Amino acid sequence: MRVPVVDTRRCQLLGLVGSAALAAGGATAGALPVREALAPGSGRAAVGLAAAYFGLVLLVAAWVLLGRSIRGPEPPGRRTLLLTLGLWAAPLIVAPPLFSRDVYSYLAQGAMVDARIDVYAYGPSRLGGPLTDEVAPLWQHTPTPYGPVFLACAKGIADFSRTEVSTGVFGMRLVALLGVAAMVVCLPALARHCGAEPAAAFWLGALNPLVLLHLVGGAHNDAIMLGLLGAGLVAALGRRPVLAAVLVTLAALVKAPAALGLLAVVLLWGRHLGGRARRLKAALAVLGVAAATTAAATALAGTGYGWIAALDTPVSPQNWSLTSSLGRMTSALLENAGSGLAQFAVPAWHLLGLAATATAVLIAWRRHLPRPVYALGLSLTAVAVLGPAIRPWYVLWGLFLIAAAGPDRPMRRAVAIASAVLALAVLPSGFAPDRAQLALAAGGGVLAMLTMLCAYRITGRTAAGTGPVGSTA
Secondary structure, three states, X not given: OOOOOOOHHHHHHHHHHHHHHHHHHHHHHOOOOHHHOOOOOOHHHHHHHHHHHHHHHHHHHHHHHHHHHHOOOOOOOHHHHHHHHHHHHHHHHOOOOOOOOHHHHHHHHHHHHHOOOOOOOOOHHHXXXXXXXXXXXXXXXXXXXXXHHHHHHHHHHHHHHOXXXXXXXXXXXXXXXXXXXXXXXXXXXXXXXXXXXXXXXXXXXXXXXXXXXXXXXXXXXXXXXXXXXXXXHHHHHOOOHHHHHHHHHHHHOOOHHXXXXXXHHHHHHXXXXXXXXXXXXXXHHHHHHHHHHHHHHHHHHOOOOHHHHHHHOOOOOOOOOHHHHHHHHHHHHHHHOOOOOHHHHXXXXXXXXXXXXXXXXXXXXXXXXXXXXXXXXXXXXXXXHXXXXXXXXXXXXXXXXXXXXXXXXXXXXXXXXXXXHHOOOOOOOOOXXXXXXXXXXXXXXXXXXXXXXXXXXXXXXXXXXXXXXXOOO
16 A cells, blocks of 8 residues: 655644644643642633643644654655654753653652652651642652662752752753653664664654653653663663663662563573573573662662562552552442442452563563563563553553564554553643543644644645646646
8 A cells, every 4th residue: 555655844843833832731731830830720721721732632643644754655864853853842841840740759759868868668748848749649648669770860850959849840851851862862773673663663662742741741750761771772682781781770770660671681691691501691690780780779879778668659549550440340349239348359450460460471571582672562561551550651661662673563553553542641730630621621632633634625725736846727
């Protein structure tokens, strides 16, 4: 089937307009500091929400159209793709936090480390002061699940910004941008090693709306984790296994799921060792390097090993992960039936989810052992989807590697569709929507689609009326 030619410059412009509208809408409807936040029912907040979804739909549409250009007869080059990423990301860099208030929790946790308060024993309420007020009430008393590498970064930003919230937010966003930059550098290298098309990998793994919205706009620490993980895998594929084990361990000391990357390092290291027990030798070597890196990073950060016990940090009661949703449904049915087992429904589903995750991970590694980067991507996807909690940016854990190593088009298409859907799943404020907000968001999205339809008809008529060069209309 012939793929229609798509004008890359129009895609760039469409995405830039969308990103700018999203940033402008976020100025009144985003995850603003408490002292700047508007009532959700206020006129400015309503206009901001509609504008944000107007821009969001334009940005997603630009990304989809650019994907068609990637598959076309004249795909854009690396420089064009980098320029596109810069254009689309620029408005979000100067926007307020979007789609989540986690960045305020990061700053509060960094300030706690700076004040020598045990972040693995206490929540931000222990800190007090203006930063604590910015943390969502649900997490005020919750210890952090993040590792010492990230907390050291957060401590540095909090120490630099003191109590100036806007400075701290910008500092955390710069740290996230460094992670995104590392992802951008690693994606083409991973794609070449894994036999994938670098341009397609860049489109799916770096220009993805979830990267722009949640790693750039939301300044999530997943960017640092993925940047370090990608660098570690590039080092492993480049036969630098010790460096690879160090980098992947540092990624796991940001967020624990990256520890699965050590399996890929073991397999890639084992390929270059001699002897019958080469995988065992590689495993022992990786464990030794990981242990030494963990000890050194923890000692430098000064946070201790409480992060191990804090990995079971409770999830939001209304989290819409598969297992949590099924648990709530089962609990409601049991309550209606008058059963006393209702309280055990959610924990039981969480245990089933963990068992399903372990099974999926085993199957992924068994079936794709010769392709460890792809197996790792599938494993991290299973961890995100089947775990007790999910957020749209969690999907990036596996998506980043599937983009670089996915061998089949159906899988990549499914991941792309999921990305487009999840990009629309959260309000810019990060809070659950009410009916009025859903109507405003839907109105903004519909207006964006109508605008694109009108622009398409106008440009189509103009092109048809102009005729070929040198001809008369």
